[in-house]
Amino acid sequence: MELLMLIVIAVLFGVGTYLLLSRSLLKVVASLMLLSHGVHLLILTMSGLREGAPPLLDESGTGATDPLPQALILTAIVISFGLTAFLIVLAYRTYKAHDTEDLEQLRGEPNE
Amino acid sequence: MLYLAILAPFFIALLLPVLFRWTRARQIGWGLLLVPAALFAYFATYLPAIGRGESISREMSWVPSLGISFDIYVDGLGLLFALLITGVGTLVVLYSIFYLDKRKEQLHHFYFYLLMFMGAMLGIVLSDNLIILYIFWELTSLSSSLLVAFWYDRDRSIYGARKSMLITVFGGFAMMAGFILLYIEAGTFSIQGLIAQADSLLGSPLFYPAMVLVLLGAFTKSAQFPFHIWLPDAMEAPTPVSAYLHSATMVKAGIYLVARMIPVFGASEAWFWILLLTGLVTMCWGSVSAIRQHDLKGILAFSTISQLGLLMMLLGIGSAAMFVGGDAMESVYAAAITTAMVHLVNHATFKGSLFMIVGIIDHETGTRDIRRLGGLMTVMPIAFTVALFGLAAMAGLPPFNGFISKEMFFTAMISLQELSWGSAMLWVPVIGWLASIFTFGYCALMLFRTFTGEFKRFNFDQEVHEAPIGLLISPIILGSLVLLLGLFPNLMVPSLIEPAVASILPALDPELYSFRLYLWHGFNMELWMSIGVIVFGVLLYRSLPGVSGWWFFSRERDPLNKLYDGGLDALAVGSEKVTGIQMTGRLRDYLAYMLIFMIGLATYVFFRSDSLVAPSAIAGDAPLYLYGVAFLMILATVALLRIKDRISFIIVLGVIGLMVSLLFTIFSGQDLALTQLLVETVTVILLLLAFRRLPEITPERIPVFSRIVKLVISSAVAIGVFLVGVSAFHFRNETGFASISDFFKENTYELGGGKNMVNVILVDFRALDTLLEVLVLGIVGLAIIMLVKHRFKGGEDV
Numbered sequence: 001m002e003l004l005m006l007i008v009i010a011v012l013f014g015v016g017t018y019l020l021l022s023r024s025l026l027k028v029v030a031s032l033m034l035l036s037h038g039v040h041l042l043i044l045t046m047s048g049l050r051e052g053a054p055p056l057l058d059e060s061g062t063g064a065t066d067p068l069p070q071a072l073i074l075t076a077i078v079i080s081f082g083l084t085a086f087l088i089v090l091a092y093r094t095y096k097a098h099d100t101e102d103l104e105q106l107r108g109e110p111n112e
Numbered sequence: 113m114l115y116l117a118i119l120a121p122f123f124i125a126l127l128l129p130v131l132f133r134w135t136r137a138r139q140i141g142w143g144l145l146l147v148p149a150a151l152f153a154y155f156a157t158y159l160p161a162i163g164r165g166e167s168i169s170r171e172m173s174w175v176p177s178l179g180i181s182f183d184i185y186v187d188g189l190g191l192l193f194a195l196l197i198t199g200v201g202t203l204v205v206l207y208s209i210f211y212l213d214k215r216k217e218q219l220h221h222f223y224f225y226l227l228m229f230m231g232a233m234l235g236i237v238l239s240d241n242l243i244i245l246y247i248f249w250e251l252t253s254l255s256s257s258l259l260v261a262f263w264y265d266r267d268r269s270i271y272g273a274r275k276s277m278l279i280t281v282f283g284g285f286a287m288m289a290g291f292i293l294l295y296i297e298a299g300t301f302s303i304q305g306l307i308a309q310a311d312s313l314l315g316s317p318l319f320y321p322a323m324v325l326v327l328l329g330a331f332t333k334s335a336q337f338p339f340h341i342w343l344p345d346a347m348e349a350p351t352p353v354s355a356y357l358h359s360a361t362m363v364k365a366g367i368y369l370v371a372r373m374i375p376v377f378g379a380s381e382a383w384f385w386i387l388l389l390t391g392l393v394t395m396c397w398g399s400v401s402a403i404r405q406h407d408l409k410g411i412l413a414f415s416t417i418s419q420l421g422l423l424m425m426l427l428g429i430g431s432a433a434m435f436v437g438g439d440a441m442e443s444v445y446a447a448a449i450t451t452a453m454v455h456l457v458n459h460a461t462f463k464g465s466l467f468m469i470v471g472i473i474d475h476e477t478g479t480r481d482i483r484r485l486g487g488l489m490t491v492m493p494i495a496f497t498v499a500l501f502g503l504a505a506m507a508g509l510p511p512f513n514g515f516i517s518k519e520m521f522f523t524a525m526i527s528l529q530e531l532s533w534g535s536a537m538l539w540v541p542v543i544g545w546l547a548s549i550f551t552f553g554y555c556a557l558m559l560f561r562t563f564t565g566e567f568k569r570f571n572f573d574q575e576v577h578e579a580p581i582g583l584l585i586s587p588i589i590l591g592s593l594v595l596l597l598g599l600f601p602n603l604m605v606p607s608l609i610e611p612a613v614a615s616i617l618p619a620l621d622p623e624l625y626s627f628r629l630y631l632w633h634g635f636n637m638e639l640w641m642s643i644g645v646i647v648f649g650v651l652l653y654r655s656l657p658g659v660s661g662w663w664f665f666s667r668e669r670d671p672l673n674k675l676y677d678g679g680l681d682a683l684a685v686g687s688e689k690v691t692g693i694q695m696t697g698r699l700r701d702y703l704a705y706m707l708i709f710m711i712g713l714a715t716y717v718f719f720r721s722d723s724l725v726a727p728s729a730i731a732g733d734a735p736l737y738l739y740g741v742a743f744l745m746i747l748a749t750v751a752l753l754r755i756k757d758r759i760s761f762i763i764v765l766g767v768i769g770l771m772v773s774l775l776f777t778i779f780s781g782q783d784l785a786l787t788q789l790l791v792e793t794v795t796v797i798l799l800l801l802a803f804r805r806l807p808e809i810t811p812e813r814i815p816v817f818s819r820i821v822k823l824v825i826s827s828a829v830a831i832g833v834f835l836v837g838v839s840a841f842h843f844r845n846e847t848g849f850a851s852i853s854d855f856f857k858e859n860t861y862e863l864g865g866g867k868n869m870v871n872v873i874l875v876d877f878r879a880l881d882t883l884l885e886v887l888v889l890g891i892v893g894l895a896i897i898m899l900v901k902h903r904f905k906g907g908e909d910v
Contacts, residue, residue, distance in 0.1 A: 001734040014830030057867040067869035081791040082892040092802035
């Protein structure tokens with residue numbers, strides 16, 4: 001189970017890194033989203049995966065899954081959402097100001 | 113009291129800026145003259161005790177955990193140098209009062225640096241701790257280059273200052289590394305402590321590296337070949353500085369260090385050979401190069417280099433006393449050390465007076481070029497007399513002190529043949545003798561080109577006359593010392609030279625060795641060598657006009673300078689190239705560097721801790737539907753790479769987010785799934801709003817090579833994350849350590865009063881965290897409003 005999830009996570013990281021190194025601003029934003037998905041799943045996986053054991057005392061009792069990673073991931077999801085939202089608006093404004101979202105053209109003249 | 117003596121110059125130097133308002137445009141030299149004079153008198157009071165063979169030490173702890181303590185050790189060698197520093201210092205300050213114009217020059221800077229140098233130099237020769245010695249050593253390098261750059265609006269001054277700084281500080285660093293190696297081996301920074309352990313040090317593997325590094329420091333400071341090139345360029349300093357730092361004291365710091373280290377290193381033959389050969393090469397190179405200079409100070413600079421080589425060589429010969437057996441043999445080589453000490457003082461007297469005379473000539477005529485000078489004998493009779501004394505001493509003529517040390521130098525070289533190599537060592541005296549001929553040659557050149565011949569008034573921009581008496585006092589005192597020490601050579605032997613030699617060769621029995629010096633040795637080999645020097649020296653001088661057209665003669669600058677200049681240029685060009693390759697200005701490249709570094713770091717940690725686990729170790733069953741979800745997830749993610757349409761790209765991105773939410777649901781993370789669902793929806797809407805109007809994604813046309821690099825980096829990241837996950841999970845299963853989560857499981861209801869553990873953790877146990885998280889979101893919201901609404905005045909300008 002964990003092995004399968006780790007393969008999924010590895011693909012998320014690989015594609016995320018590939019997009020991170022590209023020229024398009026949209027792809028860079030997307031890459032950060034993929035990477036944060038990867039990180040969240042990785043935290044969950046490393047602590048062990050449990051099916052049908054929600055961290056609710058009434059439902060699962062002491063057999064519940066580990067609540068701490070979930071709390072951490074919840075925080076991380078919200079923060080990465082804030083970051084992504086900001087990046088999207090920043091990219092939008094950059095495009096409006098420069099008429100391009102190509103990082104190579106945004107860089108300006110060489111030796112500037 | 114001793115501490116105060118060393119630190120007094122620093123304190124007084126620090127007072128200068130404070131007093132600047134009241135002392136502006138006044139000749140502050142008169143007041144400051146008291147400092148070296150008082151220090152000289154103070155150190156002279158130690159003479160009787162040191163003369164009896166005692167040594168004085170004071171201890172003061174500084175950083176005891178590192179073995180650094182400000183310990184002072186006064187013995188014959190240290191006292192000889194301290195007296196030299198303060199004595200010559202007094203004369204130089206006196207001379208500078210008349211040399212530097214109080215209205216035109218920045219005297220505060222000058223005396224500040226000079227006092228700083230004096231204190232640092234005293235610190236070098238009196239401290240027993242190598243780290244303290246190193247600190248003072250670098251302070252002398254610093255003050256030296258500040259003084260070279262005293263006329264900082266001249267390009268050549270700045271060039272010379274930078275050069276002296278680079279070369280001496282390079283040597284200083286090497287020396288510190290040597291000291292640290294000694295510390296590793298002996299466990300102490302104390303020089304006396306090292307001397308006590310000299311025998312065990314000799315067998316250590318770090319002995320030779322430490323020796324070479326310490327010698328690098330000494331050789332750069334004492335301008336030994338091939339590091340001597342900084343000294344001629346340091347002549348851009350005002351002449352009092354050249355007289356003081358670059359002939360009498362600072363350049364002798366290397367000689368001091370070598371003399372100090374003879375008991376530690378002298379027992380090895382390598383030490384003997386390095387000192388002998390370096391000294392010999394430096395001596396020849398210096399004296400031959402001096403012949404072709406046209407600048408009087410240039411001649412003196414190369415002459416100083418040559419004399420420093422001579423001193424270094426004498427110390428080398430003398431350290432043979434450490435490894436040859438027998439008292440008689442020992443005393444022969446101890447004579448070489450005596451010669452070095454005697455010549456050290458002699459050199460300070462005659463070279464100091466010569467520098468001052470050259471300064472006077474420069475001051476009165478406005479030039480130092482021997483092609484323009486001539487016939488000054490009648491115009492400046494006093495300066496001429498002093499110069500005659502100094503030059504005769506340097507050339508080794510009786511009855512001046514230089515003659516005595518030259519004779520003793522010949523004796524020392526001849527005595528080398530008594531070593532086990534026998535008469536195979538004959539080449540040393542021959543080469544030394546040839547160098548002496550050149551020494552005679554440039555002395556004659558200086559004397560006759562400057563003082564004899566026709567006096568051409570139109571060569572000078574100003575009226576030429578004898579210097580004021582104030583300028584002449586110091587050279588006259590030094591000049592009379594030259595004569596006095598020649599006629600009565602034993603004047604300073606019992607009180608100064610004997611204790612100094614005793615502290616360099618502690619094993620030597622002073623009863624067996626006579627320190628008497630004689631002006632007249634009788635008709636022996638040395639005398640015939642001296643006569644030969646005079647004969648061939650005259651011949652050399654006579655033939656100079658004939659050879660002056662040779663290429664050798666027409667090149668004033670040392671050929672080694674090309675190496676230095678070229679090296680600096682290559683360094684500048686090279687680092688610019690490296691920076692150019694590295695700093696491309698592309699965000700992608702910087703990200704690539706960081707990723708490569710992180711991959712490398714992770715790989716290193718894996719190998720170092722040997723924690724790599726095969727994926728099969730955690731293989732287990734998975735329900736069939738999970739394979740389906742995983743397959744869809746991978747498919748969607750990989751598809752992102754191929755999609756060209758912007759809207760489809762965003763939608764697939766949303767699909768991935770929803771899949772993540774689904775996975776959270778499967779693995780018992782209901783709260784996570786809900787949040788993820790919400791966040792993903794908002795993000796996709798935002799993306800569509802922002803990127804709807806943008807043009808289609810243009811396919812990237814990038815070279816195959818960078819595409820491959822991108823692929824390699826991203827696959828490496830993927831594999832790295834995979835392996836980290838596998839290892840971490842495996843580690844967790846294997847060790848089964850208690851998770852802190854148990855605390856939350858047990859106390860959620862008791863302490864938090866809730867049954868949803870995740871929620872209780874967030875709003876109760878980690879409430880402050882969550883509060884700040886809300887704050888972050890608030891700030892993001894504000895920033896987004898700013899970005900969307902705000903316009904800078906005057907339109908768009910981001």
